[in-house]
Amino acid sequence: MVIVRTIEELQEAKKVLLGSIGFVPTMGALHHGHLSLIRQARKENEHLVVSIFVNPTQFLEGEDLDSYPRKDEADIKICELAGVDILFMPTIDQMYERDELCIGAPAIKGYVLEGEKRPGHFDGMLQVVMKLLNLSGASRAYFGKKDAQQLALIMQMVKNYFMDVEIIPCEIVRDDNGLALSSRNIYLDADEKQRALALSRSLKRATKLVMAGELNVEAIKKVMLNVLKDADEVEYVAIVDREFNALKEVEIGNTIILVAAWVGKPRLIDNLWI
Structure with missing residues (x-):
């Protein structure tokens, strides 16, 4: 497994990946839900790229950006054991400039339910997912159904912007008592x-x-x-x-x-x- 932390390193590492690329974007603190996505991507593609990036633009003021669980050492080990080819762990400076173009969630679907309770959240989520999909060179990208509205908006973004990637919805993973993993x-x-x-x-x-x-x-x-x-x-x-x-x-x-x-x-x- 190659760990890359800059866009240049990622582009260099991808040069040896010939064939389909499965991509799993995460914010780290990996659990069995993430692992199920990684395993499915590993099974269905010739190569596997995983990203770990706690994206600041999808956190609202007062949310848990600073305290969000971070377990880099454990996450690296999990990815290594799961057969990840490239683990992309960029900094905020790598992912964002000071004055950027923005992507906006759709006016209706993006501002009901989660969008109503967390206004602006989906704008930041779509912004970073588009960046990561473009950077990864993914043939297929894997997202859990637990974030159902997020999944629907990502699929719409891929459709609306004619992006050459297949979005694969994956089933919710629960613990033995039925609690959805998070x-x-x-x-x-x-x-x-x-x-x-x-x-x-x-x-x-x-x-x-x-x-x-x-x-x-x-x-x-x-x-x-x-x-x-x-x-x-x-x-x-x-x-x-x-x-x-x-x-x-x-x-x-x-x-x-x-x-x-x-x-x-x-x-x-x-x-x-x-």
Whole structure:
């Protein structure tokens, strides 16, 4: 594995990569969710590039940019063992100039749900993902379905800007109790981890309701909110189609049920694709 920290080093290292390149962009503090993306990319491509970069432009004022978990030594070992060919770990100065062109999230899809709660977040996310996709030379790039709205916007960006890369959605990875894996889970103590399971439990209840024939969105949301009482604060429960339009009834094969809630220090998200 080659570790590169500058764009010039990355470009030089890529010269020997002949064939398809799988790319997994991350912010580090790697867990089994990231590892599942890395393994799938390794399996489906001749070469594998992973990036670790805590992107400042997608953090809002007051969010945890400075305290975001950083585990560079452990992350390097994980990537090495997983068969990564190039690990790109740039500095902020490598990725950004002082006065840059900006990419804006779409006016509707980019400012509902996560976009409403974290205005400007998606602008910064799309900006850095476009940079990383261009730098990596990826044939395919791998993103988890847990960040469903992020995934949808990245796919739209690739389509709208005619980018020559295939975006591969990957399934959510959970711990043995059902909690969706996240780097921010490190903030949870034992009691909070138990209470955080309310998110996945609410989605399981929604699944059972749909399987029993209940398709009414308001009825499903009411049950979910009751399950979510263990959370400190529920920001939203939403049931939308794949384009993030609100639904009155669940459409099998075209629905995402999403939840965002605070438990202790971290803000957690989870979702279910139906």
